[in-house]
Amino acid sequence: MFFGIILICLALFIVSFELEKDSGSGKSNQVVNIFNWGDYIDPKLITKFEKQTGYKVSYETFDSNEAMYTKIKQGGTAYDIAVPSDYTIKKMINNHLLLPIDHRKLKGLSNIDSKFLNLSFDPGNQYSLPYFWGTLGIIYNDKYVKASEVKHWNDLWSSKFKNSIMLIDGAREIMGLTLNSQGKSVNDTNSKDLQAAYEKLKKLSPNVKAILADEIKVYMAQDEAPVAVSYSGEAMEMMDNNKNLRYTIPEEGSNIWFDNMVIPKTAKNIKGAYAFLNFMLKPENAAQNAEYVAYATPNKAAKKMLPKSMQSDKVMYPTNKTIAHLEVYDALSQKNLSKYNDLFLQFKMH
Amino acid sequence: MKAKGLYFSSYVLWLLLFVLAPVALILYQSFIGINGNFTINNYESFFKISSYLRMTFNSVFYAGLITLITLLLSYPTAYFLTKTKYKQLWLMLIILPTWINILLKAYAFIGIFSQAGPVNNSLEWLGLGSHQLLFTNASFMLVAAYIELPFMILPIFNAVDELDESLINVSRDLGANRFQTFWNVIFPLTLNGIKSGVQVVFIPSLSLFMLTRLIGGNKVITLGTAIEENFLVTQDWGMGSTIGVILIATMILIMFLTGEKKRRRRQ
Numbered sequence: 001m002f003f004g005i006i007l008i009c010l011a012l013f014i015v016s017f018e019l020e021k022d023s024g025s026g027k028s029n030q031v032v033n034i035f036n037w038g039d040y041i042d043p044k045l046i047t048k049f050e051k052q053t054g055y056k057v058s059y060e061t062f063d064s065n066e067a068m069y070t071k072i073k074q075g076g077t078a079y080d081i082a083v084p085s086d087y088t089i090k091k092m093i094n095n096h097l098l099l100p101i102d103h104r105k106l107k108g109l110s111n112i113d114s115k116f117l118n119l120s121f122d123p124g125n126q127y128s129l130p131y132f133w134g135t136l137g138i139i140y141n142d143k144y145v146k147a148s149e150v151k152h153w154n155d156l157w158s159s160k161f162k163n164s165i166m167l168i169d170g171a172r173e174i175m176g177l178t179l180n181s182q183g184k185s186v187n188d189t190n191s192k193d194l195q196a197a198y199e200k201l202k203k204l205s206p207n208v209k210a211i212l213a214d215e216i217k218v219y220m221a222q223d224e225a226p227v228a229v230s231y232s233g234e235a236m237e238m239m240d241n242n243k244n245l246r247y248t249i250p251e252e253g254s255n256i257w258f259d260n261m262v263i264p265k266t267a268k269n270i271k272g273a274y275a276f277l278n279f280m281l282k283p284e285n286a287a288q289n290a291e292y293v294a295y296a297t298p299n300k301a302a303k304k305m306l307p308k309s310m311q312s313d314k315v316m317y318p319t320n321k322t323i324a325h326l327e328v329y330d331a332l333s334q335k336n337l338s339k340y341n342d343l344f345l346q347f348k349m350h
Numbered sequence: 351m352k353a354k355g356l357y358f359s360s361y362v363l364w365l366l367l368f369v370l371a372p373v374a375l376i377l378y379q380s381f382i383g384i385n386g387n388f389t390i391n392n393y394e395s396f397f398k399i400s401s402y403l404r405m406t407f408n409s410v411f412y413a414g415l416i417t418l419i420t421l422l423l424s425y426p427t428a429y430f431l432t433k434t435k436y437k438q439l440w441l442m443l444i445i446l447p448t449w450i451n452i453l454l455k456a457y458a459f460i461g462i463f464s465q466a467g468p469v470n471n472s473l474e475w476l477g478l479g480s481h482q483l484l485f486t487n488a489s490f491m492l493v494a495a496y497i498e499l500p501f502m503i504l505p506i507f508n509a510v511d512e513l514d515e516s517l518i519n520v521s522r523d524l525g526a527n528r529f530q531t532f533w534n535v536i537f538p539l540t541l542n543g544i545k546s547g548v549q550v551v552f553i554p555s556l557s558l559f560m561l562t563r564l565i566g567g568n569k570v571i572t573l574g575t576a577i578e579e580n581f582l583v584t585q586d587w588g589m590g591s592t593i594g595v596i597l598i599a600t601m602i603l604i605m606f607l608t609g610e611k612k613r614r615r616r617q
Contacts, residue, residue, distance in 0.1 A: 066582050163482070169568060171583065210485040210567025215460065222464050224484065334384050334586070341584040346401045349571050 032272035033058045035068060035079040037259070040132075042292035049279050055272045063214075072097055072264050079264050080273040086258045087172075089128050090121040090331035098127045099263045105274050108281035116258065116298035120328060128260035129277055130298035132290070134232040135256050135318060135326060136173055137249040141242070144226035153181035153250045156227070157200075161207045166219060166228040169211045171344035172329055173255065174201065177229065180253045187330040191339070198343040205350045220245060231257075232315055233295040239315070240294070247315040249322055256326035258298075373598065379591035392592035402576070402593070409572040410600065412491065413555035419495040420502040420551050421544065428506035428543075429536075432513075441507060448500050456564045459493050460484065463565075485567030493565045494558060502547040509543025510536075545608050553601050573597050 032049075038061040046057050060079075062068040065088040071077055073095065084092060092098050103109060109129070116130045138150045149155055156165055156177075167174055176186035178197040188194065209225050220228050221241035230238075235247040261280065263273045279285055286302035296316040297303055303311060310316065318326075332340065383389040396402045431440050447455065461467055463483040470480040483489050513536065521531040559574030568575070573593050580590030 064582060066585060070582075070585070166567075169563065209482075210569065212563060212567060215564060218460065219464070219484075222466060224465050338384060338584050338586055338589075341579060341586075342399075345571070345576065345579060348568050348575075349401045349404055 030054070030269065030272060031056045031058050032081065032269055032276055033060070033077075033079045033267075034276065035060050035062060035072075035077075035082040035264075037061060037083060038063055040083065040259075040293055040295075042289050044292075045279075045285055045289055048285070049276065052279070053272075053275045055269075055275060069097075072266065075266060077264075078266050078268045080267040080269045081276050082262050082264050083131050083259050084128075084262060085329075086119070086121045086260070087329040087331040089260055089262060092262065092264075093122065093127050094331070097265050099265055099267060099270070100126050101129065101263065101277070102274075105278075106281065107278045108283075111281055111283055111286070111299050111301040113298055113300040113303075115323075119258065121258075121331070122260070128262045129281070131259045131261050131280070132233070132293065132295040133256065133258045133298055134295055134316075135249050136168075136177070136229070136231055136254050137235065137247055139220060139228045139230055139235045139238060139245055139247050141220070141223065141226045141244045142246055143223075143244045147246065147248065150227065150248060151250065152252060153177050153254075156207065156229070157181075157204055158207075161227055163207065163209050164226050165204075165207045166209055166216050166225045166230075167211045168216065168228075168230045169213050171340045173229070174211075174347070175340050175344055176255055176329070177250075178204075180250070183252070186253070186255055186327045187332075189332065189336045189339075194339060194343060198347060201343075201347045202350050205347070211348060217241075233293070235315055236294040236313075249318055249326070251322070251325060253325045253327060256323065256328055258328070376591045376594050376598075379587055380595045382588040382591075384586055384588065392588050395589070396592055396596065405571055405573050405576055406596065406600075408570060409556050409574070409597075412487075412494075412570060412572065413552050413558075416491055416494045416498060416555045417502075417548055417552045419491065420498050421548065423495070424499060424502040424506055424547065425544070428503050429510050431503075431507055432510045437511075441504075444503055445500050452497060453560065453564075455497060456493065456561055459489075459496075459565060463489055484565065485569055487566070487570060490561060490566035490570055494555060494561055497561075498551045498555060501550045505546040505550065506540060506543040509540040513539055549605065549608055552604060556600065557597055 032055045034057060036059065040061075041059075046059060049055070050057055062071070065085050068082060068084060069088055069092065072079065072082065072092070089098075103125075106129075112130055116133060117125050122128045138156070140147075140150050149158070149160070155161075172186070175194070175197055178201045179186055179188050179193065182193075182197060182200065184193050184197070188197075210219075212219070214234075216228050216230050217234055217238050219225060220238045223242070223244075232247060235245070239245045239247065261277060263270065267273055280289070281299070283299060283301035283305055286297050286299035287305040290297035290299075290302060291306060291310065294316075297306075303317070380392055381388055381390060383391050427444075431437055431444075434440055462469055464470070465480060465482075467483075469483060474480050517535055517539070518531060521535045526534065556572075557574040557577070558572060559578050562568060562570050562572055562575055573596070577590050577593050577597075580586050580593065
């Protein structure tokens with residue numbers, strides 16, 4: 001038995017070694033390490049990048065900003081590119097975890113829509129370049145729910161949705177939408193306002209069917225619940241699998257988020273990192289990626305290359321009027337972050 | 351003698367590096383406040399905030415229920431298994447599911463329990479209508495019990511299997527009825543199997559957290575969820591470690607309680 005396990009390990013090791021040897025091209029010692037969200041790039045683009053530049057890509061994924069942040073902060077990693085979200089970028093800049101990006105080395109920065117440049121979390125885009133963006137909103141099944149019944153966040157508290165709402169498991173998101181429903185900002189840190197939001201959130205408990213992460217996609221597609229709160233990109237994926245699903249952004253306000261490419265301080269292959277940034281700035285590559293991942297691209301030249309139906313999709317590309325009401329999450333201090341999370345945990349207990 | 355010393359020292363080294371050092375680190379972290387200062391605030395807030403105490407209660411309560419359910423199912427199963435002809439084959443079939451990753455099993459149950467899943471389909475076919483099965487306490491406990499079941503059956507099976515058949519014959523010869531034989535002979539002799547089964551099931555059940563979200567829909571919040579959130583989301587490692595320390599203390603308490611009875615019985 002024991003001997004058998006050793007034999008299997010040995011065989012697997014030899015095979016993987018052989019495979020690695022084969023896939024390494026001319027500059028096989030020049031690896032670009034990319035750290036990105038799961039299922040967030042068209043794999044064909046990686047092959048194309050490798051072929052065009054001769055670099056070899058080592059691609060790793062993470063499933064939350066916090067997990068990625070911890071891994072980079074602890075050191076011992078050598079990621080040349082990472083893709084954190086807005087408030088995490090701010091936190092990484094504050095903690096000196098990122099290298100500034102030299103704009104002179106970039107080609108095609110003008111392809112990016114100016115709306116998505118120079119944002120509060122990274123003024124002047126000194127450290128980050130937009131990759132994808134999206135919103136937080138309500139997904140509903142038009143078999144059971146009318147569009148007019150979910151126009152506002154407050155509609156979630158309606159008694160007709162008893163035990164039928166699925167929420168995304170995030171303190172910022174759920175506390176934020178409650179603050180929005182009370183006419184407050186998603187970045188409110190006033191203790192009184194947070195307490196009031198918590199009191200209101202407690203009343204939502206009877207309507208909440210479950211508080212989940214990625215599984216919402218599967219459940220909504222299976223008709224398990226008529227209403228859910230999640231991100232626009234997740235909504236797109238659900239709608240592909242269930243034609244009855246619709247996505248809406250409550251007009252009083254919500255969250256708009258950005259995932260940007262950054263170069264962590266621990267990067268080893270800076271040249272390779274710039275090569276990848278420039279590769280992703282090219283409209284044809286950004287368009288191919290947006291079509292595959294189905295999130296909104298900030299690259300305006302790439303957007304024009306997308307199929308017409310995708311370009312005019314209000315889920316992915318809400319109107320400027322809607323965008324004006326949306327807020328980016330600020331990086332909270334550790335104390336305020338704990339406050340948000342403690343209240344959210346208490347709500348989950350309720 | 352020399353070889354013995356070598357074995358012993360490597361064992362001690364292992365214990366130091368991989369058992370004692372991590373526990374010491376957790377203990378140290380649990381006294382670190384949110385600003386990196388040395389404090390006992392974490393423990394204070396644990397015992398002051400009612401939601402943490404409720405979570406502790408939830409964890410112990412649900413772990414207890416899961417253990418009870420598995421025990422009630424496992425004992426008869428293990429007992430009758432030893433009486434079957436191909437017992438090793440049956441045992442292997444019972445152990446087989448443990449070869450599959452726990453997440454895959456959880457995802458399988460999502461399909462089985464969903465509104466359009468096979469369980470609801472059969473209920474509807476029987477005219478009982480479809481029911482909300484997922485995100486209920488019952489479904490959470492059922493799935494947890496299913497996952498832990500083999501770990502309870504195995505030690506009990508071994509204990510029953512080692513039982514000397516002649517003792518039962520003696521008991522019957524001396525006039526004890528079936529129940530008396532079971533209660534006075536079989537049960538006490540297999541008690542050690544039950545105890546190790548209870549330990550093996552109860553202790554991991556205390557800190558379940560994946561299932562509480564996937565199957566329980568975060569309607570049941572246990573200490574495992576709180577640890578995950580403090581480490582990954584809030585990044586308040588101090589508070590997370592504090593909960594960890596309390597969980598470890600609870601486990602030691604359980605080990606101590608189940609161990610003490612054993613000694614008393616031997617005296």
